[in-house]
Structures are given as C-alpha cells and as structure tokens.
Amino acid sequence: MLHYRVLDLTDEKGMVCGKFLGDLGADVIKVERPGGDPARNIGPFYHDIPDLEKSLYWFAYNTNKRGITLNIETADGKEIFKKLVKTADFVIESFPPGCLDDLGLGYFQLSEIKPQIIMTSITSFGQTGPYKDYKGCDLVAMAMGGFMYVCGDTDRPPVRISVEQAYAVAGAHAAAGSLFANHYRTLTGVGQWVDVSIQECIPTIMAMEIGFWDGLGEIVRRSGPRRRRMGVYQRDIWPCKDGHLGFRVLGGDLGAATLQGLADWMDTENMAGPLKGMDFESLDMANVTQAEVDNWEETLCQFFRKHTKDEIYKKALEEHMLICPGYTPEDLVEYEQLRERDFWDDVQYPELEASIRHPRSFFKSSETQCQIRRRAPLIGEHNEEIYGQELGISRQELALLKEGGII
Amino acid sequence: MTGQTNSDTKRRALLEGISVLDFSVSLMAPVTTRLLAAYGAEVIKVESIRQHEITRVSAPYKDNLVGMNRSLIFNANNTGKYGITLNLKHPRSGEIVNRLITWADVIVENFVPGAAKKFGLDYEHLQKAKPEVIVVDFSAQGLTGPYSKHPGYGFQILALTCFSHFTGWPDREPAAPVGSYTDFLCPPLAVCAILSALDHRRLTGRGQHIDLSQLEISPHFFIPAILDYGANGRVQIRCGNRSPYASPHGAYRCRGDDRWCVIAVCNEKEWEAFCKVTGSPEWARDPKFSTLLGRKSNEDELDRLVEAWTVSFVPEEVMNRMQAAGVAAGIVQTTEEMVNDPQLKHREHFEISKHPEVGSIICENPAFQLSKCKARWPRPAPCLGEHNEFVYTKLLGIPDEEFAQLLNDGVFE
Numbered sequence: 001m002l003h004y005r006v007l008d009l010t011d012e013k014g015m016v017c018g019k020f021l022g023d024l025g026a027d028v029i030k031v032e033r034p035g036g037d038p039a040r041n042i043g044p045f046y047h048d049i050p051d052l053e054k055s056l057y058w059f060a061y062n063t064n065k066r067g068i069t070l071n072i073e074t075a076d077g078k079e080i081f082k083k084l085v086k087t088a089d090f091v092i093e094s095f096p097p098g099c100l101d102d103l104g105l106g107y108f109q110l111s112e113i114k115p116q117i118i119m120t121s122i123t124s125f126g127q128t129g130p131y132k133d134y135k136g137c138d139l140v141a142m143a144m145g146g147f148m149y150v151c152g153d154t155d156r157p158p159v160r161i162s163v164e165q166a167y168a169v170a171g172a173h174a175a176a177g178s179l180f181a182n183h184y185r186t187l188t189g190v191g192q193w194v195d196v197s198i199q200e201c202i203p204t205i206m207a208m209e210i211g212f213w214d215g216l217g218e219i220v221r222r223s224g225p226r227r228r229r230m231g232v233y234q235r236d237i238w239p240c241k242d243g244h245l246g247f248r249v250l251g252g253d254l255g256a257a258t259l260q261g262l263a264d265w266m267d268t269e270n271m272a273g274p275l276k277g278m279d280f281e282s283l284d285m286a287n288v289t290q291a292e293v294d295n296w297e298e299t300l301c302q303f304f305r306k307h308t309k310d311e312i313y314k315k316a317l318e319e320h321m322l323i324c325p326g327y328t329p330e331d332l333v334e335y336e337q338l339r340e341r342d343f344w345d346d347v348q349y350p351e352l353e354a355s356i357r358h359p360r361s362f363f364k365s366s367e368t369q370c371q372i373r374r375r376a377p378l379i380g381e382h383n384e385e386i387y388g389q390e391l392g393i394s395r396q397e398l399a400l401l402k403e404g405g406i407i
Numbered sequence: 408m409t410g411q412t413n414s415d416t417k418r419r420a421l422l423e424g425i426s427v428l429d430f431s432v433s434l435m436a437p438v439t440t441r442l443l444a445a446y447g448a449e450v451i452k453v454e455s456i457r458q459h460e461i462t463r464v465s466a467p468y469k470d471n472l473v474g475m476n477r478s479l480i481f482n483a484n485n486t487g488k489y490g491i492t493l494n495l496k497h498p499r500s501g502e503i504v505n506r507l508i509t510w511a512d513v514i515v516e517n518f519v520p521g522a523a524k525k526f527g528l529d530y531e532h533l534q535k536a537k538p539e540v541i542v543v544d545f546s547a548q549g550l551t552g553p554y555s556k557h558p559g560y561g562f563q564i565l566a567l568t569c570f571s572h573f574t575g576w577p578d579r580e581p582a583a584p585v586g587s588y589t590d591f592l593c594p595p596l597a598v599c600a601i602l603s604a605l606d607h608r609r610l611t612g613r614g615q616h617i618d619l620s621q622l623e624i625s626p627h628f629f630i631p632a633i634l635d636y637g638a639n640g641r642v643q644i645r646c647g648n649r650s651p652y653a654s655p656h657g658a659y660r661c662r663g664d665d666r667w668c669v670i671a672v673c674n675e676k677e678w679e680a681f682c683k684v685t686g687s688p689e690w691a692r693d694p695k696f697s698t699l700l701g702r703k704s705n706e707d708e709l710d711r712l713v714e715a716w717t718v719s720f721v722p723e724e725v726m727n728r729m730q731a732a733g734v735a736a737g738i739v740q741t742t743e744e745m746v747n748d749p750q751l752k753h754r755e756h757f758e759i760s761k762h763p764e765v766g767s768i769i770c771e772n773p774a775f776q777l778s779k780c781k782a783r784w785p786r787p788a789p790c791l792g793e794h795n796e797f798v799y800t801k802l803l804g805i806p807d808e809e810f811a812q813l814l815n816d817g818v819f820e
Contacts, residue, residue: 001603003610020596020627024603043651044635056638060630107778126776129753134730139648139656140737143669146745148658151574152582157658158667158739161584162573162645163629170774172595177775179602180446184421184780186609193778200756200774203745205591207434207561210757211467211479213742214769218467220742221665224575227586230466236562236583237571244581246566254461286466286473317557324563326571326581329636329643332626337554343623357637359626363600364549366530367607367615 001368002026004089004182007081008065009072012039013198014094014122015061016171021090021178022064023361023370029084029386030065031072034405036379046352052379053351059376061171063347063358067377068386069407072103076406083391085110085117090178094122097132107193118181118191122174126197136198141166145202150209152222159222169205170198230286232293237326240304240312244326249296251283254322259283261319266303273299333357345372383407420447421780425605428511429453429488430528433461434561434590435621436517436545437484439597443513444487445773445782451507451798452488452789455495456820459791460485469765475791476764482788483770486760490789491798494820495526503818504528506803508536513601517545520556530616539614541604543597549620559621561587568625573632575645589621596624654702655681657710658739659717661725667739668722670713670729675699680732685716762787795819 002025008018009031022028030037036052046054071077082105085091091110093100100106107119121127124136134140142148142160152159177194185191203210209220212228220228225237229248238245249259259280266272274295304312309325316323327335338344345360361370387393387407401407422443427450429440437452437460444450454460462481469477476482493500504527508514514533516523523529523544530542544550547559565571565588575582585591600617608614626633632643650656653673661668672681678699682691690712695701702709717725722738729736740748746757746769760770773782795814799805805813813819 001607020599024599044631044639044641046638048639056634057631060634120775125750126754129750131750134737135733135735136737137653137671137673137735139650139658139669139671140735143658143667143739144737144745144748144750146740146742147585148669148739149667149741151584153576153579156576157648157660159575159582159645159648159658161570162647162649163632163643165628168628169592169595172592172599173774176442176595176598176602177773177777179599179606180421180780181777183446183602183605184777186606187419187421190779192780194775195778196775197754197756199750200754203751203756203771204594204774205588206585207587207591208465208467208480209585209742210746210769210771211483213746215467215469215479215765216471222582224582225580227583236586237566237581239580244566244571246563246571248560248562317554320558322558322560322563324559324567326566327569328572329569329629329632332567332569333633333636337548337552337622340552341549341623343626354638356634359623359630359633362596362619362624362627364618364623365600365604365615366617367604367613 005029005087006090006092007031007084007088008092010092010094010122011037012042012057013124013167014092014171014174015039016168017092017120017122017174017178018065019061019063020171020175020362025368025370026090028065029382030062030067030377031081032067032069032379034069034071034407036069040379046354046356056356059356060358062376063372064374065377066374066382066386067380068383069380071406072105074404074406076401076404078104080387080391080406081105082110082113085114087390088117089182090118090120092120092122092174092178097121097123097127111191114191116185116189116191118178118185118194120174120178120194120196122170122196122198124197125199127195138164138166141198141202144199146209147202147206150206150220150222153224154222165205166198166202169201170196173201173204232285232288232290234285234293235297238304239301240307240309242308245304245309245312245323246326247323249285249293249300250322251280251285256280256283257319258321258323261315261321262300262303265315266299269303269306271299271303275299347372347375349375351378380407422446422448425449425513426511427451427513427515428507430514430516430518431460431545432458432517434484434587435593435597436515437462438591438594439545439601440488440515441484441486442594442598442773443601445784446780450488451802452485452490453493453507454490454791455492456791458495463791469768474764479765479768482760482762482765482768485788486770487784487786488789489794489798490792491795492792492819494818497816497818497820499813499816499818501527503799503813505536506805508533508540510803511537511540512605513541513543515543515545519558520546534614534616537614539608539612541601541608541614541617543601543617543619545593545597546618546620548622550618561590561621564589564621564625568622569629569632570625573629573643573645576647577645581645589625592628593619593621593624596627649706654699654706655709655713657713659710659714659725661717661720661722663721666722668717668725669737669739670717670725671735673735677734678702681729681734684728684732684734688716760784760787764790792819
C-alpha cells in the first residue's frame, strides 16, 4: 500500500520498524556498515552455525528490505548518504542521541537538504531528559517501564518475557509515529522528527496497574499465574495434564456460560465440588473473598490436571467457553486456524538451499495483501543495484569506494 | 484550505477532518482509536445501555466505587472521544446507522462473531452504502477460519500465542504476563494499517476492509523463536531473565522492601566496568568469571555473588553507579515509581485528565513525540451517552423534534 522509500540505519533497537513499513509496501533500504551490521551477531543461527549470514534474528526482522553497505562516518559516505536522502521519504535510526548530529547527518541537517524528510529516531530513553544518555536494553526497558515489577513468582525475582519484547514493541510504535508524520506531510508538504523512547513503549502494554495506583493508591505486585482483579488475586494461567491454559473465573454475562459448562463437565466426573449447583449468573467477582476464589481454583486445577489442553480446547469450542490452550511455538506453527488463514510463508533462502517459515502479514486487507516480497538482504547485496543502477555511480568509482572502506 | 497562512498550516491538527466511527467493546480497538483522537481525528464511540464497552464494568474503579463511568481503564483508554448511545436492536436504529456511516471515513468494530451482519455493519453492507469507507475489524482470531467464532479475550489469547509459555521460570508453571498483554500489542500496528489505508484512499479513491486479529499480530513479536523452531527444530521456552548472549543478566535484590535493580553485562568492556563498580572483589577476579563462556556456565553462582553486592544498596544507587561506568542497569520500578520517574516526567509521558465523574485520572501520552504535532486529547473519556444531543443534532443534523421523538422511542438507549 505504501509507495515510499525508507533508509534504515538502525541496529537491533530499531530494525523492526523498517520491517513493518516494508510489510506495508515501502521500499526499505537497510544501510549497514561495511562488513555488516553488528545485529547479525545475534542468535539463534541457522543450524546453530554462528555466521553473519545465518542469524535468524536478522532474518526475522529484515524481510522486505534491500541491503547496502556504507560507512557514513567518511566524507564520501556522507555525500552518498545525502544523495540517497534526496530519493527517500523516511530515515530511521537508532544511534545514541546526538550521534548523527555530530556526523552532520542529524534531522535538522538532513531537512535542509530535503524539507520533506521524516526522521524517526528510536532510542532507549528518548532524545531528551535526564536519562537520555543511559544505556538501555530489553531488560532495562522492561524494568524501568514498570512491567517487571508486576510479573513473576512471588518468591523469586521479577521477570521479563523471555523472548525479547521491548524492541519489537518500539518498532511498532515507531512505525505508527512515522505514518502519523507522513499523514501530516501529505497535508502540508513538510517532514518532521519522530522521537521514540523504548522505555515509554512499555507502559503502553500494561492494563490495570496504573489504574490501581491512580484510583486506589495500591501498588500491584507480582503473583505468578495470578493477577490482581476487583478485590482478589485470581488465576489467568492454569495447569493441565500436558501444559497450561488461559482462563479466568468470571460470573455474569461474560463468564457464566463458561463456568456452567465447566461445572457440568466436571460433574460428569464427580469433580465439580463447590462449583456444583452454583448460580454463576449472579456471581459477582467484586464481592467474593480470596478464600472462595482459592477454593474454586483448587477444584478447577484438580480437574484440568486430568485433561490435556487439546481435550479442554475441543470442549471449549463446542460449548463456547472462554478457555484457550497455552501453546508452544510448535503448537502455534501447527495450529489449524493459522494454516487455514494462510498465515505462514515458507520463505526461500537459495544460499542455504532451504526455506524457513515466517509469519506472512500482521493483518488481512480486501485491497492489497501484505506479503514477504524478499528475504532479509545479504551483506551489501544491493550495492550494485542501488549505487550503480539507481544513483549512477560508475563501476570504477564503486571499486574505489570499496577499496577505501566506504561501501 | 486555500488562504491559510503558514502559521495556520502549522497549527492544523494532523488528522483534522478524519471521522472515525467506533463500535469497539474492548481494549485493543479503543486504545487504537484513542491514538487517532490524540492527533485530531473526530472519534464517535457508539455504545448502548446494554452493550457498552466491557471495560466500563472492569476494576479498578476510582475510590473502589463501582459505576458505569468510574472505571479507570475505560476512562484512560477513551480520552478525546465523543460518546453516544444507540440501541442497534431498535427497529429505527437503521436510519441513524446510515447517517453515521455517511459521516465516517473509518469504521472500527469488534463485535462478537456474526453480530456485525445482524446490525447491517458488515463490510459488504457498509461498502454498498459508502464505497470509499475503511472498515477495520478487530478480533481474537480473525474473521475467517474454523476457530474464528470462538470468543476470545486477552487472558485466553496470551496463552494461545505462546506468551505465557515464554514467561516465568523453566522449572515452574508459567507466570502470567500483564493482563490482556496481546490486546496492547495491536494498537500501534492497527494505526499503521489505518493510516496506510487512508493514504491508499487518497491516491486511489478506494476504501478497504481490514481484518486484524490478536492471533496474527502476536507472532510478529517473537519471529526469531518461530524461525528457531522452523530452521532448527528448537522449541524455545521461558528462562527467567537469562539472556543467551549476556551475563550477568538479571534482576538483583537491593536494599528495601521488595526492591530490585536489573543489570545487563553484554561484552568484555562492560564486564570490566562492572567489576570496577563492585570494587573488584576477589570473586570478580576469579578466572572462571573472566570469560563470557565461564560466566554462562557458572551463572547461578555468579547471580548469587552479584546479589550479595547489590543487596547493600538501594536500586537507584546500583543503577546510577553502573550507568556512570557504562553498564546497562535500571530500577525495577513499581507503578508509583514509574509514574514519578524523572525521565518519564521530563518526557511528559503521563498526564492528568479531568473527568466529570471521577475527577483527575492519569492518562498516557504516545510513546513517540512528533516535532511538529503534539498529541492532545480535546476532552476526557465520555460518560455513557454523554454526547447524544451534540452528535445527533449538531454533527448529524437531526432536527430537534425528530431527535426528541427518537429519544422517546428508546432508539438512543
């Protein structure tokens, strides 16, 4: 859908943003330092072979991009970069604040060359403020953004989500910010600077905790599989025979049918205990005690432990019960719903003589379908195409630039 | 817009003139339209007395007093919108719906499966009424496929999409990541889809139907683990705070009641800096910790030694000393500490919204700042049906007598 050119200077902090813009149709050019971006060193690796051209982390978040190498710290590199900026609509970068300004390639400098340019800067804490020069990473963002304090087991340290989230969440917000700026450009013809703080992205993925503090002066604490609701802590995650489930005890319009379905099923195995004969329509979770909740949970856990997640999900589907199985990546890849919706794309990697399964698109549209049009670029894969064919730099000059360590 | 001066152009709201009709009922969709409202879109939230947004009746409530207009979650997620009530089951609601459709550029829905068609709000019908309309359907698992009709809320979908599998300790059952986690992954990408669709409409005159689900958004947030399974057959699982490429890497207990600081040492230079900050005790000079491989294979022991050092200091001190030496570290902030965090304060990430029923409430600004367009919500979250008269008579131009008649007939209930 998008007919724009994006220059993507980012490392792992920001490369997800360019991926999302690429998925939407933009022509994204990944600009790496000669020899390749350091993010290529991040694992896991294809067949566990550590190699700059085999990082699955790199493959994951650089689809739909072309790749060139360029040393923007050299005078020649700067000139070439400025030429590219004239052909571009967006620049995305994730250097520490002030770094591009020092190179003469900051927003204000580039906007003199091209007033329409939108620069999106993704940093740990943003471009301004007392912590702007602090070092960040996924763990620091999840801690400083308030996520970790409320996540994890009571008797152990707070935890993050083990698969790193902060950069991907920031990438999504950076893409949204970039497209807001783009909309403004279509009205006014001017570009602007989009300043994304990874720390600030984390509170956006939290729901109730700020409300508990704001409305009741209460600090929510981590409680394992349970979460703070109404007046009690109650389970969101439940054990079952071969894994776990996502489910919540709720009464009234939303939850009564689920609890009734479960109680009836449990009763056939004489396991309904205190749930037998309860009036779930009038059950109001705002007026229950922790002891009651604990008692129901124990009964439910005993029952779930006797059944597999597939059995329970099958029953949930039949009875429209609000329960889902806790899937592993393997389960998810095999999940019939995603297969039926053609969610997976087996992307070809000719160099590896292999195909690897990727998610195809983050939404479906009646108008244009997002696709993976190309796998992640090899180091300097499109140097010839972009420098030679598009910018008109001659072969001889390219050879010189290569020898000079510029491309 | 001819005759505007430059300064007027600058002041113009980014999404001025974009009309959003919002039938959404829970988190992922209302948070999306709130972002659109922040940049000047006119958003009308349509509810009814029986079918209101689910979070209107979700805890926490201000001062623990339950009430339709008192939920902190609802009020934080709906700032800037107009709120109207309309009983879609009323026989005369169709004519009102048609007026609203004519008004809208973007229509946002997250009805339970099948309901949109019943109310004449499915894309097929909407497109006939207004070919250039952009319709965004938010759902748990998508509009098609064998599981599309299974009702899904955040606490289910975060399990279905592996997030519980990925959260907690490997020797224990999973911990629940924050409630409805997958709901909150969707809004920025939904905004991307909507803004792209508006751009497409500008260039081609064509509208579109967007089918956006938590199930399909979520895997984009852990693609490396999916590739690891596909290419290597490895099923990644939760591992506390461990990182495959850094050590020490964890949350360490500090002085105080349940206070913690995270530290991440990612390379040799940082390890040396870390050792210096800790005063280079004997253990830090132990050869078994001097290499990354050594630290990884003795990680439990290392974590205990690090914690024996951090526990003497408050987390602020650990963070500041580590950061001064160039090591990534941060306080594990409580919600209170986060709201008062000097960096977030400086960035004005949180702001106070004045609500007519609950008074002041904390709202979040976007995680990005645009140099030329400030996010700004023109009004607090609407009370149920608060803007009926304004929207129906002023925005849609329904004559006063007709409005009164419809009101008496119960169309706006």
